[in-house]
Amino acid sequence: MEKLELRYEGKAKRVYDTDQNEYFWVAYKDDATAFNGEKKGQIVDKGLVNNQLSALFFEEIEKAGIPTHYVKLLSDRDMLVHRLEMIPLEVVVRNIVAGSLSKRLGVEEGFVLSRPVVELYYKDDALGDPMVNESHVEAMGWASMDVAREIQAMGLKVNSILQSILVKAGIELIDFKLEFGVRDGKVYLGDEISPDTCRYWDIETREKLDKDRFRRDLGKVEEAYQEVYRRVKAVLA
């Protein structure tokens, strides 16, 4: 497999063409950004953790019957994926209130929701990724009502799959963000599943083991990423 032209450079990954049209080469970066790009930095070996941890999760999700873009690892920091036509939405699933939802609802961080919350955001940096609902999605032509519902249902299923892995790793899944795309008329889970895109708390100590350590200058950022990867690898070994 050859790495050819750079197709997109995002905040966390570079996406390259390959010599086969149906595949993309994804290279995970150590660059870290927060607050819509206002805060910038580096997290040593983040690319390595996010690539390999995402691979582990995608494998389990695929086994549970949800199509994912993951094909195989190409190196510590590189992954081969199916090329998708991305849907410009972020699907956020939340089990416990944190971050923006805490401000939106005036509820303290840590409040246990009586059921998982599923949110849609329109992926647009210039607009600050506004929250939307199914009717906006259909009215603006970003996806059909059916697809909007399907990706939310897939988000809830991924939530159960990830929770069942993470609980064994002593990690509570607070919330996470997914991105989906379409290939041959079918919806696939794309992008990544990592401490950049999830909130993980240690079940016992409630210590944060995710990007909030970077966002909020809590220190031990690299250690947290490594720790999550180590624990999940051990559970799935």
Add this chain to the structure above:
Amino acid sequence: MEKLELRYEGKAKRVYDTDQNEYFWVAYKDDATAFNGEKKGQIVDKGLVNNQLSALFFEEIEKAGIPTHYVKLLSDRDMLVHRLEMIPLEVVVRNIVAGSLSKRLGVEEGFVLSRPVVELYYKDDALGDPMVNESHVEAMGWASMDVAREIQAMGLKVNSILQSILVKAGIELIDFKLEFGVRDGKVYLGDEISPDTCRYWDIETREKLDKDRFRRDLGKVEEAYQEVYRRVKAVLA
């Protein structure tokens, strides 16, 4: 019917007990507020227009099969309604982009949506009425998933009913906000339907005939309220 103790005083109405427990006496005020109470003023005879215009709309909506709290007019500015257990949500229906949606989606005011958009807001002045979705509503216990869906469906039906009246009055219904409540386990449309809670544009001139004249200091505020009332009354006469 007797007007007894003041139960709530809101920004636009006073709600009183009556000598019968199942009814409330609603007195419409001329007070006008905007931007979550930051801007304050008076619109002469707004209370009169909003009371009588709401009554006309509630009658048509009831005829079309949607239960409303409206019982009868008590005076120019007073209305008898069924006492409801209010659901703390605002249901907003939009046909054309205006106001906050224009900012949220970065789309110019006047953009015609390819289908009506239905939004839910948690009615809480201190939080600035945040936008929410059905999963927040159920997770926070504000209403069941079924009720959250029912009030959105009712919102879409009210949209069709109002549009069919307003088009005959030469008015385009841009968007509007509804509030619902429960009585004997059944969902009723409550609150008001007025130029305070709807955006109306003249179909020909695109002139604004609603509270945006007050919000944006466009002048001829009273005239706009009177004009809408006059036209709708003529259509329904």
